[in-house]
Amino acid sequence: MASADVWLPIPPAEIGGLPESFRYVHWDGEEEFPADPARCVFYAVPYMKGQAVSVRPLAHMPNLRVVQTLTAGVDHVEPAVPKLPRGTLLCNARGVHDASTAELALTLALASLRRVPEAVRAQDAGRWEPGVHPALADKTALIIGYGSIGSAIEDRLVPFEVEAVHRVARTARTAPHGPVHALSDLPRLLPEADVVFLVTPLTDATRGLVDAGFLARMKDGALLVNVARGAVVDTAALLAELESGRLRAALDVTDPEPLSPGHPLWRAPGVLITPHVGGASSAFLPRARRLLRAQLRRFAAGEEPEHVVAVAG
Known part of the structure; x- marks a missing residue:
């Protein structure tokens, strides 16, 4: 496959250790394609550039064999899979974001429970406002x-x-760590939880999973932490619970995203919002480079890449 191209969103020289079987092309979502897409056999999707950018080259890649995202979720690329060449593999970035996203999930939970946003606002106003707040313990x-x-x-x-x-x-x-329950067990488990972490991928089964009924089963004063996808949550139903003061929320993702300046979520009581930065930390690039090296070495050796989540067919 010496004449075949691999498209990478990270400059190949910055990755290092790539197999010599391919010609490497750097493309990170710019308007102009850097090479003929028809030569591409392995396409690594630009990171956090949106669905339109991510799928734009795919219609011009008739020889494609692997699409590799640098995200754990693939909802921005998966709708294009049925139109890809038969047998093309879609792989996610399992493992790349574990540390960073888990770290942010804990940060959001701790900050919300211990009322850090309120303390920052009090600091800005020069007010000393001690209090007793929930612990994670x-x-x-x-x-x-x-x-x-x-x-x-x-x-x-x-x-x-x-x-x-x-x-x-x-x-x-x-x-x-122990038993993993099915989604059907949620009605029984939700009333017991003080903190609910959403980490599920966005699929037909999880879109709108956190609706009014789901939220009503959560105990008074519980905290919802979403580091998954915004559309897993029914925003209107969440707003109703926040505005009543019954629940709190810490959200790294929202629906819609990004939030417009006047969106009511910004002003809702008891909500902490970060702008979809769960994976965007200093931990990302080293892990992304390792993933791309490993996947391309397997591909060059004629082995199936890891983390296959869909196959065009």
Whole structure:
């Protein structure tokens, strides 16, 4: 495959250790394509550039064999899979964002529970406002979407002396930390949880999962932490609970995204918002480089890449 191209959103020289079997092309979403897309066999999607940019070259890549995202979620690329050449593999970036996103999930939970946003506002106004606020210690956590990021969140919860951690995924199974419940168990588990972490991918089954009924089952004073996708949550239903003061929320993702300056979520009581930065930390590039090196070495050796989530067919 010496004449075949690999498109990378990171300059190849910055990755290093790439197999010599391919010609490497750097493209990070610019208007002009840097080479003929028809020569591309392995396309690594630009990071956080949106759906339109991500899928734009795909219609011009008839020889494509692998699409590699640098995100854990693939909802921005997956709709294009049916139109890809038969047998093309879609791979996600499992493992790349575990540390960074889990770290932010804990940061959001701790900051919200200990009322850090209120303390910052008081500091800005020069007010000294002591108080007694909830701790993460002795709380029950519920992790919905128990993949590698969900597991990494639990790893970081344990030292904070939580009372219990319940795990939920699409199907029930046993994980190293304990049993993983199916989504059908949520009605039973939600009333027990003090903090609910959303880490699930956005699929037809999870879009709008957190609706009015879901939120109504959460206990009074519980905290919802969303580091998944904004559309997993019904924004109107969440706003109603926030405005009543019954629940709190810490959101790295929203629906819509980005939020317009006048959106009511900005002003809702008890909400902390960060601008979709779960994976965007100094931990990203080293892990992304390692992933691309490993995937391309497997591909060059004629082996199937890891983390395949869909196959065109």
